[in-house]
Amino acid sequence: MGPSGSGKTTLLHCLSGILSADSGSIELNLPRRTVNVESLTTGDRAGLRRESLGFVFQQGMLVLELTAVENTALPLMLNGTPKDEAIRHAAQWLSSMGLAGMEERRIGQLSGGQAQRVAIARSQVIDSAIVFATVACSVGVNQAAAILDRRGVEVGLDVVGMDLAAQDRARRITVLSPMRFAMAIGIIATGLLLIPLMGMALLARPVAVITIVGTILLGAGVVRLGLWSTRPLLGRVLDDGLARTE
Structure with missing residues (x-):
């Protein structure tokens, strides 16, 4: 955590392989293997993020043209899961987030909190071992951490400021x-x-x-x-x- 401009998002991007570190090494302890991120090719890093890592961005980064269930199913379809199966699995995740009945709504038809829950569902639909999340307030910290804590997921939270909610959970x-x-x-x-x-x-x-x-x-x-x-x-x-x- 820290103020804007202190490098929090840059750190998370390095840890997840989006950016390369200037020096040193980064290792991720996944359930079945330990991965040295810096030793991977660009393609292998993309595969790692697509198959094993989840992301919750501060602005959501949801596709406005897609429905809530399509946004949630997108990582599965990128990994080759048939669309019907991906949609069914995504709908189950949305239901677990309290969004049952909202699967066909577009992002603009959801409240900010509901859209964030869609982003959290998308981050976990592939059963991610680690989730990298950027949040800017106590509500975001509590919402993301509480849901993911229940599932035993390792969460890297990028928190703007000295947030007491993050201190309580971390x-x-x-x-x-x-x-x-x-x-x-x-x-x-x-x-x-x-x-x-x-x-x-x-x-x-x-x-x-x-x-x-x-x-x-x-x-x-x-x-x-x-x-x-x-x-x-x-x-x-x-x-x-x-x-x-x-």
Whole structure:
């Protein structure tokens, strides 16, 4: 999560193989295999996205000329599923989203929330192992995460701002900054929150960092703080102190 322009969508595009990373490697742990995304050809990456990954875009990216059920069935048909079978499967997904009876409506005839549910159904109609989602508000976070959580799907959410709904649901949070610093927050099942803050970001933007920490402390019982810089020559690890809230 982070403000607009901090690189959230770029990160998701790199993770899903839409963009190539400048350096390093990206591995996706799929149910039956581990895939090194950077080693794949352009065609293989497209195949990976088509067959194993789901996407929920902030603007929906639904085809306005198609009905709700046709939009949902599109990934199946692109994978070679006969149209009648794809439509039946898509209709089942729409029903599970509370959209039974709306299958033949075009996107312009749906509310914003209903259209987002169509996008979520489309992302899961191929039984995606991982879903990459871009959302801009608590409603979007809750709607996408709640539905996909029930199905045991790994979800990568791109959230604009410091959204408390995302913090409540996430197992791991990475906060990006336009200054090219990242703050990784690992949420542990026991209620401990590991918060490595970037030292240079703390020096350059103390108000922003204090706001972030305050938000996290507000919703957590115990947090552990660790500070360092993304640049090894500038960074000194400061890893002490427990902050406890009532």
